Amino acid sequence: xxxxxxxxxxxxxxxRQDVRLYVCGITPxxxxxxxxxxxxxxxxxxxRVWRDAGISVNYVQNTTDIDDPLLERAAATGVDWQELACSxxxxxxxxxxxxxxxPPDSYIGAVESMDLIVEAVQGLQDKGFAYTLxxxxxxxxxxxAITPPFGSVSHFDRKAMTEVFGERGGDPDTPGxxxxxxxxxxxxxxxxxxxxxGGRLGRGRPGWHIECTAIAQRYAGLPLTVQGGGSDLVFPxxxxxxxxxxxxxxxxxxxxxxxxxxxxxxxxxxxxxxxNLVFVSKLLEDxxxxxxxxxxxLSHHYRSDWSFHESDLAEAEQRLELxxxxxxxxxxxxxxxxxxxLRQELSDDLDTPAALGVIDDWASAALSETAGAExxxxxxxxxxxxxxxL
Ligand SMILES: [Zn+2]
Numbered sequence: 365x366x367x368x369x370x371x372x373x374x375x376x377x378x379x380r381q382d383v384r385l386y387v388c389g390i391t392p393x394x395x396x397x398x399x400x401x402x403x404x405x406x407x408x409x410x411x412r413v414w415r416d417a418g419i420s421v422n423y424v425q426n427t428t429d430i431d432d433p434l435l436e437r438a439a440a441t442g443v444d445w446q447e448l449a450c451s452x453x454x455x456x457x458x459x460x461x462x463x464x465x466x467p468p469d470s471y472i473g474a475v476e477s478m479d480l481i482v483e484a485v486q487g488l489q490d491k492g493f494a495y496t497l498x499x500x501x502x503x504x505x506x507x508x509a510i511t512p513p514f515g516s517v518s519h520f521d522r523k524a525m526t527e528v529f530g531e532r533g534g535d536p537d538t539p540g541x542x543x544x545x546x547x548x549x550x551x552x553x554x555x556x557x558x559x560x561x562g563g564r565l566g567r568g569r570p571g572w573h574i575e576c577t578a579i580a581q582r583y584a585g586l587p588l589t590v591q592g593g594g595s596d597l598v599f600p601x602x603x604x605x606x607x608x609x610x611x612x613x614x615x616x617x618x619x620x621x622x623x624x625x626x627x628x629x630x631x632x633x634x635x636x637x638x639x640n641l642v643f644v645s646k647l648l649e650d651x652x653x654x655x656x657x658x659x660x661x662l663s664h665h666y667r668s669d670w671s672f673h674e675s676d677l678a679e680a681e682q683r684l685e686l687x688x689x690x691x692x693x694x695x696x697x698x699x700x701x702x703x704x705x706l707r708q709e710l711s712d713d714l715d716t717p718a719a720l721g722v723i724d725d726w727a728s729a730a731l732s733e734t735a736g737a738e739x740x741x742x743x744x745x746x747x748x749x750x751x752x753x754l
Contacts, residue, residue, distance in 0.1 A: 382419045385411065386580040386618075388593035388601065389471070391428040392452035393437040396459040397641040398661070399594060399627040399634060405658060405751070406624050406714070407592050408465040410467040412749050413710045424466040424584040426576055427453060429475050430558060430569055432533075445558065462654040463661075464751045470583040474570060478560045480578040481570040484612060485549045486563065488499035488574075492507055493611040497540045500552030500566055504547045504574075510610045517606045517621060523597055533572060534600055547604045549574045549589040573604035577617070581609065588618035593622040595669075625664070628671035642672055655752050656680045662716040662750060683724065684752075690727035690744050691754040699741040702726045706745055719750065 379710070387407045390400060407423075423713050428434070429449045438445035474481070485502055488494040493508045506514050518525070519599055522545075529530055530536050536544035548571035553559035559567040580588060586609060591602060603622060609617035625634070629640045637753050647657055657678040664670040702722060709718040730739070 370423060383414060383589040384584040384587075385421060385423045385590050385592065386576070386584045386588045387423070387425050387468075387577055387591075388597055389425040389427040390452070390456055391431050391433050391602075392449040393434045393453045394641070395456040395636065396644045397627075398644065400456075401459065401463060401644050401657065402627050402661045402664070402666070403592070403594050403624045404460060404465050405463055405661045406647060407622075408463075408751060409662065409710070409749070410495070410590075410592075410622070410714055411432040411466060412655075413714065413752060415709075416707065416749055422584055423468040424470045424472065424580060426477075426579045427471065427473045428572060428575060429453070429473040431474070431572055435557065449535065455645055457694050459648070461660050462648055463644065464654070465754065466751075472579045472583055474575045474579075475560075477564075477575065477579050477582070478570070479575055482550075482560075482562050482565060482583050482607070484574055484581070485565060485570070488549065489611050490606065491611060494549055495542065497538075499540075500568065501538075502550040502552075502565060503546040504549050504571075504604065504608060504611075506543050506547065506607065508611055509658060510607060511614075512606075512610065512616055514603065514607050516698045517617075520599050520603075524710075529600055532596060534645045547573055547600060547608075549608075562735060573601055574608050576601070577608040577612070580605070580617070581613075586613060586618075587616050587702060588622045590622050591618040592622045593624070595625055596728060598623055599615070622666075624666045625669040628669070630673055631671050634672070647677075652677055653681070653684065656684055658750075658752055659683055659720070662752075663720055666714055667718055681718070684754075685733070686727045687723060687746070687752075688754050690730035691739055693730055693733075693739075699739070702742050703745045706749060710749060716750070723750075 388395070411421050411423055420711040423676060434449060435445055438448045458480065485494065488503070488504060493505055495505060496502050496504050525545055526536065534545070535548065550562055550565045550568050557569070559569055562568050580586065593602065606617035628634050629642060632638065632640060634640055634642065644657060648654060656677055660676045663680065705722045706719050709715045709722055726742060746752050746754055
């Protein structure tokens with residue numbers, strides 16, 4: 365990324381890679397609401413479970429540090445788009461650190477990946493999978509013959525695709541497109557917008573999907589073991605990433621997709637248009653223990669849509685106090701059994717609510733025991749697997 369002050373870990377060459385995980389990162393204009401946090405804590409927990417099982421992980425996350433929402437927010441607030449991105453990225457890092465999210469091995473921005481992206485777009489052109497409009501904008505042809513076919517990630521039919529495409533960043537009404545669902549690969553330079561050298565594409569900036577495709581291919585390697593993100597990314601984002609990658613390489617993009625549920629507020633959808641986003645930084649400012657936030661997030665299964673209520677914080681605080689009290693007292697309950705149960709629940713589709721239940725039971729038992737025993741092993745397992753410091 366271009367923000368040297370907020371730079372994350374750089375790519376580290378690895379000798380052995382059992383699994384390749386790519387999780388779609390933030391567009392840095394509005395970080396970090398609880399929905400973001402739920403997603404990144406989920407994948408952090410997955411990585412903890414993998415590592416605990418002796419699996420080597422290469423985890424790559426992008427940051428979409430140039431895209432329409434970022435430029436729109438910058439224009440609306442009168443802040444330079446780069447300053448906005450840098451400040452939001454710094455905030456995101458702070459929030460992730462507080463939540464004890466282990467940083468990805470590679471954290472890569474779109475701006476620093478222009479060469480890769482341009483190369484990928486040109487590759488699609490060379491293979492006949494892309495076309496250029498009179499405006500100079502380059503589009504991916506969704507009717508391209510590829511295997512696995514377009515639609516194999518989301519399993520949406522064309523009607524369902526059409527319904528959400530426009531709502532999720534697509535531009536079905538752009539004149540001249542062969543198919544309304546065709547995805548932007550390269551947006552030709554516009555007056556007053558930042559642009560980069562695209563070689564024969566001309567100056568411009570990248571589409572969102574090809575950004576992730578190119579970064580994943582370069583830094584994680586394809587096929588990915590898992591591509592992750594919020595469930596709203598299933599279509600068009602992950603579908604398009606997969607289509608671009610398959611068109612380029614002839615191979616599937618990812619072996620598995622893992623999507624996290626949407627987080628609402630008091631039964632309503634949480635969104636910037638409703639102005640009801642709950643930010644991690646605000647909760648931390650209000651003095652909420654970050655481990656309480658992490659426990660709120662882990663108390664929901666990652667696949668579920670759920671709604672945050674203020675009272676969730678008090679419940680999680682109570683749970684954390686119970687666990688911490690038990691950790692201090694010690695328990696005669698066999699640590700080996702507790703840790704084995706914890707591992708078992710997490711290995712069952714990352715069942716974090718059940719995993720929390722295992723520790724609840726241990727803590728209750730510990731607090732009702734009179735004789736103390738060593739609890740270090742359990743405290744270490746809660747720290748390592750759940751990311752909760754007691
Ligand atoms: Zn992505």
